[in-house]
Amino acid sequence: MTRTTAYDIWRAGHQPLRPLFAPKRVAVIGASEKEGSVGRTLLWNLIQSPFGGTVFPVNPRRSSVLGIKAYASVTAIPEAVDLAVIATPAATVPAVVAECAAAGVKGAIIVSAGFREVGAAGLALEEEILTIARQARLRIIGPNCLGVMCPPTGLNATFAATMARSGHVGFLSQSGALCTSILDWSLQENVGFSAFVSIGTMLDVGWGDLIYYLGDDPQTRCIVIYMESLGNARSFLSAAREVAYIKPIIVIKAGRTAAAAQAAASHTGALMGSDAVVDAALERCGVLRVETIEDLFDMAEVLDKQARPKGPHLTILTNAGGPGVLATDALIRAGGKLSSLSAETLQALNQVLPPAWSHGNPVDILGDATADRYLKALQHCERDANSDGLLVVLTPQAMTDPLAIAQDLATYAQNRPSGAKPILASWMGGSTVKPGEALLNQAGIPTYGYADTAARIFSYMWRYSDHLQALYQTPTLPLTITPPNRDSVSQLFEQVRSEGRTLLTEWEAKTVLAAYGLPVVETCIARSEAEAVAAADRLGYPVVLKLYSPTITHKTDVGGVALNLPDAAAVITAYQQIEQNVTTAVGAGHFAGVTVQPMIPWKGFELIVGSSTDAQFGPVILFGTGGQLVEVLEDTAIALPPLNTTLARRLIQQTKISRAFAGVRGWPALNLALLEDLLVRFSLLVVEQPWIKEIDINPLLVAPPDRLLVLDARIVLHQDESMFVKPAIRPYPSQYVRPWQLRDGTPVLIRPIRPEDEPLMRQYHATLSEQSVYLRYFHLMKLSQRVAHDRLVRICFVDYDREMALVAEHQGAEGTEIIGVGRLSKEHFSPTAEFSLLISDRWQRQGLGTELLQRLIQIGRDEELRAIHAYVLKDNEGMIRICRKLNFELTAGDDPSVWFVQLTL
Known part of the structure; x- marks a missing residue:
């Protein structure tokens, strides 16, 4: 028995973007017979490339266009129009869209220019158009775009000169001019597309919409994107995180070398360029970013044809030393590694290769290598457990037969099991290697003209694989589970704002951090010399004095820090000197006293942890080497919050300083779990407290193996709530964490699911009977299938913007267990959601x-x-009883054994 799925609905034509890609009736508004006009080209392309539908020209001044009956307006067309392609002057477009709305048109492509790119007047036109479209549920691509091609169906709703080949690459571009260049290139290189979309200024349909559409499209195997701006960051990341797991998404983004954002007052703001934030965002959602157009399509090809490598280690097999060296350089520069051949592999190669072979990696099998030598060497290299992928390089030499070697390699590759290590090839040369190169490509082995290109592509493959592994790597629970004191932070921020300030004092900033469980050095405020001495006496010498000021950002810039003060006399002298320094530099009004804290004698590393608000992505976290030279050293990495322990560790590992955490030159290894825990709590702070604009912890003193201490901190608030930017990734919805009691009085905690719940979910599935499994999934499913890591991580790693799963957690004698799960999954293009419920057998009939x-x-x-x-089996009496109790409407569908249950909210 089967049930209706989202894919069935999509195929049935109820997908809101379907009219844009698979229309049956298309109106060309602005159709013209004028040679070279956009209106004429659009009409001609639609009728010249049959798509199985009807085309209606719209031109109020003509009775026909190109021999086809024309209509004065879209409302005059006697049949229902699915798609309107609009090519009229910008000023007329709002009225045209209104006519489309009145005619019930569901999709429109606005190719016209003259909107936001021309300034405020154009932006006002866009706002008018969007208001009309939203009211009519009319989806729009554009304006200022080339249009849409769907080569598998023959649809060419563009004004491009040629039609793209049919294939399996979904191509999305913000640049119409680039689209035409890519189109010409693709015809020459025989690259085919499932969709070819110029999206213009993304007035309505954006990246997220199109990623979801192509993710559902069975013709699309890979999505490639040329991006200039991200638009709705949360929509993009939510869609990409879901789709990237099943289909590669590859992006080239313009503007990598554009000037970074203006330096902020904080170290974090100064170090955080906008392009680096984009990199962090793309990595977080499993999207691969490449540098060139060539790489964009090379990666689309290789990820379609070859398995993803499990690691970064490449074995290079070559008949010439030079290309092997060049490939090695390219591999290392791109972040890959040469595999270290095992003793067993070296011994096996010694038996099949001449004595003069390289005896290492790259494996140089010499210029007289035959097809048999290539094949035997390749077999031994692939068996090596240290290798994650293979690159076979051939240069045309007198004894070389490029075609014969290619034939053996192709036969060998095709007889391997699916999921085997990826094999790439580089057949270097001109016409003599072309037949062999063509044979390899046909056999599914991507082949490149240069070995360094192939090595770089392998590194991209590993980077993509690594991103996906990180996306769904199960984290551990953080060490600290005590909830933060959110109320005290809110009250402090309210007090600061009531005083007309946005800059917190050092003492206030440390108070905020302590409320979220971060270890801060004890700090006392002293407004006089006597108070400073009293504080120092209590804390114990030596001590540190720092300027206490509600207005000054960096204390060292005005001589506001004195270290290692051994006694009361030194404290008095330092107090006086700091007051004098500040008065001389900026005026006495900026001096409000000092803070006193103990001089920490630990030997350790000075780190920085910070956050700054990005206009698109909201809070962004920075971590790395700190201290006074933080901007000079620039050893930092950034990530999007919220973080879990796995993401925190990956952030740490991106910095050079992290190499020292393993223990170096007599230093013990750092307990990384402590640092991960601190970063997780810090990320919770920045996503839960939207008033925070910038925050610096610098330095965070880390003394291996297990001591961490915040020595200095600085927080800047936003001026008002209008400046808040939501986190690009929705944080854990703690508002839905609430206790409850079963009918028998057993206490449970109902909360949203977490990535850390995978082990508990594995135990939960072991408690389910076959009957419960059948009623939930409509068929029996083995326990091994239900608890497979690839399945459970997708259940536990919830994008709370798109899906919400609640678990009921019970604390029993044997520890924590999950006893029930409820899930709400939003439809991609509709304000509706599908729900599901499954209660562990032992805990059923308790009202849960x-x-x-x-x-x-x-x-x-x-x-x-x-x-x-939801769809509910009629045999599922318990679920039906709950639905009736909660006023769901039950409707019989095509399958007599299933109810469709729905509740209007």
């Missing part, structure tokens, strides 16, 4: 299913959904 569904209903209302629904 009803409670979980009631909470899911409330979440649906909070998310402004219009309805939630």
Whole structure:
């Protein structure tokens, strides 16, 4: 028995973007017979490339265009139009869109220019168009775009000169001019497309919409994107995180060398360029960023044809030393590594290769290598457990037969099991190697003209694989589970703002950090010499004095720091000197006293942890080497919050200083779990407190093996709430964490699921009977399938913007267990969601299913959904009883054994 899925609905034509890609009736508004005009080219392309539908020219001044009956307006067309292609002057477009809305058109492509790119007047036109379109649920691509091609169906709704070949690459571009260049290149290189879309200024349909569409499209195997701006960051990241797991998404983004954002007052702001934030965002959602157009399509090809490498180690097999060296350089520069051949592999190669072979990697099998020598060497190299991929390089030499070697390599590759190590090839040369190169490409082995290009492509493959592994690597629970004191932070921020300030004092900043469980050095405020001495006496000498000021950002810039003060006399002298320094530099009004803290004698590393608000992505976290030379050293990495322990560790590992954490020159190794825990709590602070604009912890003193201490901190608040920027990735929805009791009085905690829940979910599935599994999934599923890592991580790694899963957690004698799960999954293009429930057999008939569904209903209302629904087997009496109790409407479908249940919210 089968059930209706989202894919079935998509195929049935109920997908809102489908009219843009698979229309049956198309109106060309602005159709013309004028040679060279956009209106004429659009019409001609649509009729010259049959797509299985009807085309209606719209031109109020002509009775026909290109011999086809024309209509005065789209409302005059006697049939329902699916897609309108609009090529009229910008000023007329709002009225045209209004006519489309009145005619019930569901999709429009606006190729016209003259909108936001010309200034405020054009932007006002866009706002008018969008208001009309939203009211009519009309989806728009553009304006200022080339149009849309769907080569598998023959649709060419563009004004390009030629039609793209049919294939499996979905191509999205913000540049219409680049589209035409790519189109010419693709015809020459025989690259085919499932969709070819110029998106213009993304007035309505954006990256997220198109990624979801192509993710569902069975014709699309890979999505490649030319991007100039990101638009709705949360929409893009949410869609990409879901789709990238099943289909590669490869991006080239213009503007990598553009000037970074203006330096902020904080170290973090000064170090955080906008392009680096984009890199961090793309990595976080499993998207691969490349440097060149050639790499963009090379990666589309190689990820379609070859398995992803499990590691960065490449074995290079070559008949010439020079190309092997060049490939090695390119590999290392791109972040890959040469594999270290095992003793067993070296011994095996010694038996099949001449004595003069290189005896290492690259494996130089010499210029007289035959096809048999290539094949035997390749077999031994692939068996080596240290190798994650293979590159076979051939240069045309007198004894070389490029075609014969290619034939043996192709046969060998095709007889390997699926998922075997990737094999790339470089057949270097001109016409003599072309037949062999063509044979390899046909056999699914991507082949490149230069060995260094192939090595770089392998590094990209590993980077992509690594991103995906990180995306779904199960984290551990953080060490600190004590909830933060959010109320005290809110009250402090309110007090600061009531005083007309945005800059917190050092003492206030440390108070905020302590409220979230970060270890801060004890700090006392002293407004006089006597108070400073009293504080120092209590803390114990030596001490540190720092300027206490509500206005000055960097204390060292005005001589506001005195270190290692051994006694009271030194404290008095330092107090006087700091006051004098500040008065001389900026005026006495900026001096409000000093802070006193103990001089920490630990030997350790000075680190920086910071956050700054990006206009698109919201809070962004920075970590790296700190101290006074932080901007000079520039050893930092950035990531998007929220962080878990796995993401925190990856952030740490991106810095050079992290190499010392393993222990170096007599230093013990650092307990990384402590640093990960601190970063997780810091990320919680920045996503939960939207008033924070910038925050620096510099330095964070780390003394291996297990001591961490915040020595200095600085926080700047936003001026007002209008400056808040939501985190690009929705944080854990703690508002849905609430206790409850089963009917028998057993206490449970109902909360949103977490990535760390994978082990608990594995135990939970072991408690389910075959009957419960059948009623939930409509078929039996083995326990081994249900608890497979690839499945459970996708269940536990919830994008809370798109999906919400609640678990019921019980603390029993044997520890924590999950006893029930309820899930609400939003439809991609509709304000509705599908729900599911499954309660562990032992805990059924305790009211838990009803409670979980009631909470899911409330979440649906909070998310402004219009309805939630599910498909329920008629044999599932318990689920049907809950649905009736909560006023769901039950409808019989095509399958007599299934109810469709829906509740309008």
